[in-house]
Amino acid sequence: MAFRTEDIPTVLLRATSLLVFFVVANFLYNGYKVRMRFRALKAQGIPIMPHSLLWGHLRLLGEYRNSYPLDNSSNHLSIWLVEKWETLFPGEKNCPVVMYLDVWPAAEPVIFTTHPKVSAQFTQVKSLPKSQMELDYLRPLTQNKDMVSSDGEYWKRWRSVFNPGFSSRNITALIPSMVDDMLTFVNVLESYAERGAKQGQVVQLEKLTTNLTFDIIGKATLDLKLNEQSGKSSILKTAMTTMTKRLGTRFSLTRTLAMLNPWSQLHQDNRVMREVLIPQIERYLHSLGSVRETKTIMDLAASSLEKESNINDIREDPEFLTSLLENLKAFLFAGHDTTATTICWLFKLLEENPECMDRVRQEHNEILGPNPADATELITKSPHVLNSMPYTMGCIKETLRLYTPASTARAGQAGFFLSDPMSNLQYPTEGFSIGDGSQGGHYRPDVWPRPREFIPERWLVKDGDPLFPMKDAWRPFQQGPRNCIGQELALMELKLVLVFCARTFDIEQAWDEWDRIRHNTGPKDMVNGERLYMVGDGTGHTKDETPVRIRKRIAGSM
Incomplete structure (x- = not known):
């Protein structure tokens, strides 16, 4: 027909x-x-939250969202689950160590682990590959050609290349350079402060700390003198921070559409980063063997590459240069982002616990001398003195416990089960994304006594004391072979910030003045009664970037 x-x-x-x-x-x-x-x-007898055949746990997720401001960070979800477990798991005698969450079709089914002995099973005893959720998060920035979101031999190779640059020994060698940036940071804070008890100008602290940490990671990786703290943002930082906001977009469809559009801001930002960083990478690869007093992370990475490969082949290999570029982009992102916000949380907690701040200042007086101005010379000559401040480190660790900026997610596997250490109940993982709910785990009272309290003494007591931390329970940098390669650098930055600022400034939240500036006369967004809370997805940031007043302290005052 x-x-x-x-x-x-x-x-x-x-x-x-x-x-x-x-x-x-x-x-x-x-x-x-x-x-x-x-x-x-x-x-099978596995504890499951009330579940609808039609809605799954979407209504439960809606209840969570309705309980908090719209910009409240998704990192808070595991904390909410832990603190509401008695309501969510009726009939259970203890808070479940594994929690299944059915949020289809919004996302793939998720498992949250909330106990360190369970989290260790898929990150330490066996390190499972990264989940699709984590790959999707970093893909706009690195196309997953970085060692944070990659797996297998590719990850092993790049981890071994960069390990020397992030070693304790090399981070200690970088301290004099970091001190220079800290002194600039002090000058910036002084510009916003008025001497004595007079009220200073309201400023968003996270903006200042982001400039600081970007300057530090730029020097530490590639000896880039970006001078972000001078007040004029470089094109590299502008591209990176724009990208960071895009990574934190709540709806992944927005990112997907941007990736498909070659003229989108996302692609423009990646082009800018490539144009800035590739010449710097090539400079390092062509200057191998040159003597530099201080070795950057890229210096040591290039030396490692020279030992394992024909360096001439590497210089001409565009795929290799791209892999090196994507790893450096990941370092610049992770190296400035979470540390900048942690500084804000640190000052928040010390403001709310003045007796702890007094003890920090006393420790600095005892170790560095009573005159804050003497710290620069002492630390530059003897950087190891920073390792003699246990209370300062205790404050930093407590801050990271209470405000954990990120965690890891792994892909479940057929035949791989999580085991409850108390009941030996077996939890299947195939078809699930396994999230290390370290944020929620940091609030379990059976793991952390008085979990909501800021208690730096947890890190000073001896084994056997009720406050002594359980093995593997502290997880802000994760544990196991995939732990954060930059944790030594981050901890050193946090110590230096306290050393150079705690005795010189009072930094206080300024919400009343902030509301007046923004003409905010209506209801105020709060989480657990606090104006300053974590916002965004992915790596959490601070509400309104932490509006504060900065006051210069009178020398010698406590």
Whole structure:
């Protein structure tokens, strides 16, 4: 039978209808499988939160969202689950160590682990590969060609290349350079402060700390003197911070559409970073063997590459240069972002616990001498003196416990089960993204006595004391072979900030003045009664970037 032209619309309509039918049918079938998987888990005796065959746990997620401001960080979810476990798991005698969450079709099903003995099973005893959730988060920045989101031999190779640069020995060698940036930071704070008890100008502290940490990571990696603290943002930092905000976009569809559009801001930012960083990388690869008093992270990485490869081949290999570039972008991102926010949380907690701040200042007087101005010369000549401040470190660790900026997510596997150390109940992981709910784990009272309290003494007591931390319980940098390579650098920056600022300034939240500036006369967003809370997804930031007043302290005062 001859095919008539007028039949074409009918054929297309039928084909489209058939395609739509199969798409919808497949969607509903996949949803049915997910929902029934949760019913099967419950039938096996695994604790499951109240679950709807139609909605899964989406209504529960809605209850969580409605309990907090819209910009409240998703990092708070595991804390909410831990603190509401008695309501969410009726009939259970203890807070579950593994929590299944059905949020299909918004995301793949998730497992949260909230106890260190369980988290260790998939990050330390066996290190599972990164989940699709984590890959999707970093893909706009690095195309997953970085060692943070990669796995297998690729990850092993790049981790070994960069390990020497992030070693304790090399971070100690970088301290004099960091001190220079700290002195600039002090000058910046002084510019916003008025001497004595007079009220200073309100400033967003996170903006200042971001400039500081970006200057430090730029020098530490590539000896880039960005001078962000001078007040004029470089094109590199502008591109990176714009990208950081995009990574924290709550809806992944926005990122996906941006990645598909070659003219999007995302691609423009990546082009800027490439144009700035590739010449710097090539400079290092062509200057191997030159003598420098201080070795940057890239110096030591290039030396490591020279030992394992033909350096001439590396210089001409565009794929290799791209991999090196993407790793450096990941370092610049991670090296400035979370440390900048942690500084803000640190000053918040010390403001709210003045007796702790007094003890920090006393420790600095005892170790560095009573005159804060003497610290520069002493630390520059003897950087190891910074390792003799246990109370200062205790304050830093407590801050990171209470405000953990990020965690890891791994891909579950067939035949891999998590085991409850108390009941030996086995939890299947196949088809789930396993999130190390370290934020929630840091608030478990059976792991951390008085979990909501800021108690630096936890880190000073001896084994056997009720406050002594459980093995592997402190997880802001994760544990195991995939732990954060930059943790030594971050901890050193935090110590230096306290050393150079605690005795010189009073830094106080300034919400009343901030509200006046912004003409905010209506209801105030709060989390647990506090104006300063974590916002955004991915790596959390501070609400309104921490508005503060900075006052210059009178020399010698406590």
